[in-house]
Amino acid sequence: MTRCAPFVAVSPKCARRQVIPMGERLYRTTGVIIKRIDVGEADRVLTILTPVGKISANARGIRKTASRLAGHLELLSHCQLQLAAGKNRDVVTQSVAIDRFEAIQHRLYTMAAGYYVAELTDNFVTDEDTASPALTHLLASLQMLCQPCHVEMVMHWYTLQLSDVAGYRPQVFDCAVCGALLDEHAQRWSITQGGMLCPDCVRADTHAATISLALFKLLRFVQREPLAVVAQTVQPFALHTQAFRLLRQWVVRHSEQPLRSAVFFDDVRLKEYQDY
Structure with missing residues (x-):
């Protein structure tokens, strides 16, 4: 599995502005889910407030029953995230809930x-x-x-x-x-x-x-x-x-x-x- 680059290696905006090797397309951050929109049959577009700005990210397959991301990306959840920088929108690849504010x-x-x-x-x-x-x-x-x-x-x-x-x-x-x-x-x-x-x-x-x-x-x-x-x-x-x-x-x-x-x-x- 490709190892995630350190948090400071690349910001979301930089990752979208230039061609970056796959190993450096991954970045980690923390943030709170402040908006979500269902798209397609199982995906969801999330707006995440992070320390460096808002990120619009695609959580693929999150609405499937077997999705590993589902419980960690609820609205208002504070999460540790790993994302892959995309051309138009980043993709959430891993997530761990820090606080769900249940x-x-x-x-x-x-x-x-x-x-x-x-x-x-x-x-x-x-x-x-x-x-x-x-x-x-x-x-x-x-x-x-x-x-x-x-x-x-x-x-x-x-x-x-x-x-x-x-x-x-x-x-x-x-x-x-x-x-x-x-x-x-x-x-x-x-x-x-x-x-x-x-x-x-x-x-x-x-x-x-x-x-x-x-x-x-x-x-x-x-x-x-x-x-x-x-x-x-x-x-x-x-x-x-x-x-x-x-x-x-x-x-x-x-x-x-x-x-x-x-x-x-x-x-x-x-x-x-x-x-x-």
């Missing part, structure tokens, strides 16, 4: 949240520079969702962290226009200007939304505090609803991609609270 799959609510953050990641991560910090935040969020926590708070935290990584950090401590320190009198939120506006700069965006003081404080808290603190903080259902609406508008505007999983998550979230 606790997420045991509850519909956390599963819906997992799908949400996976789609958000796929929409926002577009280059190598954002991949490594995005992967770090994604793993932290998935690990937290496996523990007792407030799911909405984890999702708000991840949304703001991913926005920061992608270069779209909303301003909630300083005015997005003049840079003045904000206080409790700030009420206007402007997507086009980059966040909160002080009372003197509200004319910069006549379409800026008016938000409650509670929502303003929530955004500041989530952006400032570590995940371990944020995830254990209780907030009202209605306030979370406001936060989701505001942050979705923010990410959709800047990623230029819809969040299709949001409808499913909202339905599951509402049922979760009704049952509770």
